Amino acid sequence: MKIIITQSEAVERGIWKQVMEAFGISSEDEIWETEQFILTEDQAREMGLIR
Numbered sequence: 001m002k003i004i005i006t007q008s009e010a011v012e013r014g015i016w017k018q019v020m021e022a023f024g025i026s027s028e029d030e031i032w033e034t035e036q037f038i039l040t041e042d043q044a045r046e047m048g049l050i051r
Helices: 007-013 016-023 041-046
Strands: 002-006 036-040
Touching: 002 007, 002 041, 007 016, 016 036, 036 041
Parallel strands: none
Antiparallel strands: 002 036
16 A cells, blocks of 8 residues: 655644655755655554554
């Protein structure tokens, strides 16, 4: 299973830093609020999105 989350959803859920680390994004990179990131089931579990 794959989980898709946008940047704004990740910020809202308090996991944006984890998403940044998972995708190698730095604070200087330009990211749109609607930009989507595809997480594996394991990544989503680690970030607390699913059980």
